[in-house]
Amino acid sequence: MKIESSAWNHQTQYSAQQRKLLGVHYTPDNLIDYIVSHTLFSYLDKNKFTPLDKIKILDPACGSGLFLLKAFDLLCSLWQKQFGQLKPQDIRHILENNLYGVDIENNAVHEAKKQLKNKANLLGVKEVNIPIFQGDALLHSFTDYQINLLFSNPKIFNWQENFPKVFAEGGFDCIIGNPPYIRIQNLQPKERRNHYIERYQTARGHFDIAGLFIELGHYLLKPQGQLSYIISNKLLTTQGAKALRTYIFKHYSLIEIIDLGDTKLFEAAILPTILILEKQIPASDYFLYTSIQQMRKPATNYLKVENLFELLNQQPHCEFIQWQQRYFQVKQFKTALPKINQSIWTFHTTREQKLIEKLKQNTFCTLADISHKISVGIKTTADNVFIKPMTFDFINNLHLESTVIFPLLESHNVCK
Template identity: 25%
Template sequence: MAENTQKIARRARKQNGVHYTPPELAAFLATETVKALTRTDAPICVLDPACGDGVLLWAIAAALEPRRRARTTLVGYETDERAISLAERSLSGCGVANVSLRLQDFLDRDFDEPYDAVIANPPYVRTQVLGADRAQVLAERFGLTGRVDLSYAFIRSISNALRPGGVVGLLTSNRFLTVRAGAMTRSLLRTEFETRALYDLGDTKLFSAAVLPAITIAVRRPEGRGLASHPPKAMRKDQTLVPTTFTRVYSCTSGDAVAAQESNLLETLSDCSLSGIIRASEGHFRIERGVLADTAKPDDVWRLKQPKSERWLSRVRAAQAMMFGDVATIRVGIKTTADAVFVRSDWHELPEAIRPEEELLRPLITHREATRWSITPTRNQRRVLYPHLSRGGRRVPIELEDFPRTAAYLRSHEARLRGRRYVTDAGRRWYEIWVAHDPAAWAQPKIAFPDIAESPRFSLDRSGAVVQGDCYWITLKPGVDARWLPLMLAVANSSLATKFYDILFHNKLYAGRRRYMTQYVEQFPLPRLEAFASRTIVARSEELCATNPGRNVLEREIEAVVEKAFGLDD
């Protein structure tokens, strides 16, 4: 049976991007879900809306004590006929009162009789796999815009399927916690549920999917009891609110383990007394425990709140005069959507007849060149063919007849470029870069930084280079004092900004790599520009960008003065 499960799982991953839940993770999710159940004296009905091979339903049956299990009905929906056959065999001896498995898409159902509990690993299916027609139907039904978030559609349907007071245990990507695209999911959980517990499982590799997992345990609110802005807290019987517990675990280097555990990570995670660096059978991990922080706005990210970090954050806020977004514009770089055509390092080797004119070949900053403080040219550095000009303050595409060699080169790739139908459908010319930005803006002094980096790599550029889409770039708003730019550079590269990021955002991928995006960097703090410490930072930042010898000394000095500027030097 295990071999059949593995075959079905491999096929589901290959065809649909579906990942079945590993048994150990299923058991942990089921145990946490059962803990939140309050009805102990009546039969219960448990739903898995995408049951696959039945591992979650089996796990929740195993987590129930025998007397309660014997009065439980399990219901599963699944669209894969072979998977549901396997689930039927798997669940035949699980000891529950009844098992009902339905070969049907859960999202197409309306529910008359509510469930007592739902345990779910909603499928993570890419839009291109889902299909345009299906995506359009779901978008219209659930009010979705942009990329269709299938997990949101499942959670919305789950809220309709649960009775008030019913429990849901969800295994999803942790992206919904920290990105703007997850705001609808956060809002739904805030208004429809009382969230009891969150587990950000980070880069623990407990799940084979490319996404980093999170577990949410929540209780369906009584009708009309939604919250408008604060986090989705649980309610005691005396009507007082209970903060949502928040546990975060990520891999780390060995260090000093505070507890040497022979058990696996999930068993270690179940012991609420354990935090810090833990050695489990799978390796070393850092476990952080706290509560879900209050949110000022409905679309704020969900973050872990701990007393020590909140005190530190309060001191930084007290000294903060501005945020990056107050004085600067932060954007992602260009997106050609055809890099093989527009980006090359061997332009000089092309035959002269199809070698684009030099004035259209612009130096390109990628994540390779964006190092700390200043741009570091790389061997075989690439340049971008940039077929745009600035006229009258507006971006316009070049006229091909004005650049005959560029025209010849682009026409040699015309079929591929015309294949980007979305470009011409948007009223653009077939040879344009999809996201090109203002051609005049590249000449401004700017800070470039990689989208993904283990440590901050903010660099100053005055060369007029174009920034690639694997980086972001910062330019000052019109009329803003030019000294803000070197001040931002120093703050962004400081350990203070890294700690600020980890407390407020903590969007990390594998191996500790952080996601630096506009929504985070625009909130980085700035001290008063006219303060003595700030003037010192500006001077040292400019000096550091202009020199290589003595950089370590200057960096240490900047670190100390940044701490002082935010009142953290005691």
């Protein structure tokens, strides 16, 4: 069995309810490959004088270690290419000095260490101390008194105490991962939720704790360090993520956004987006934006690809592609950075932006001007129960009260 497969199988041991509570989701292999390689190569390209043996890579919610396993493989490959060989002491150095992880679940930490040790054993290294620890990465500012007072089984994680060498050198170079998606209302215990709200600037409104990992990343990264996460695309538009968007604008340089939309590229209850940030003042007024949307019908002209994410590294010129019997529209372009007072983040090609400006110039008002409120439509999670066609006979025969029956206007009811 492949070691990566064993780590992935460990994640499947969680029940659906456990995955929801922990925010655990399975990340596909090719997506991990893309994030790890893209982040490391980008960092090394911008920091050419950073020795390979000094690189510090962190996954602050590492789970069973899939991202760290990929990072290990890539570092071994780069090491062998740069130095011509990979000795046992080099492998030990990579595992003990280049890769770091934290996870709130002890079983996940044990699994991540085991998989990396198995890789080391296959390469002839028997004894190795891998710096992966259990703890809540987001809880790191309590005093001992407060910890004992608030938590009977504390999982506070002291970053500087556990990784002293990293902070002696200024912090981590790269932070990667797929942080948990847990809504504020699902956080338990409430002391944990309250601490997040007190501790983090971005913990405002109906926030998701994945966003807190972005704020944490700024504290952990060294200057010019890079952060690459898979997060919900709600970051771009929802009111609950407004504080996070403002934080990103003020503290990071936005390098790239890859909006995967409703492509269902992996099993998650969110619409995923890859966010790539750098800890520095923006050196450019532009960043790279990619949108990948699944098509219901294939286009007449399309490119068939083996790996969707390898295509992104090549900055695709073909807009329509086929991958695994599915068809996608891919748009990739450089666009202006969002403004700090911009209520939502939406991005358009130059052609689309010109069309929008033309429409604005030739209209007397917008829908927002004449409506009281525009929001997401009804979400019952059981439309066949709450929303279904009802005839008057159906209502009368079941003696349904008029006070609970309402007309529903849908898009197909709207006529010119």
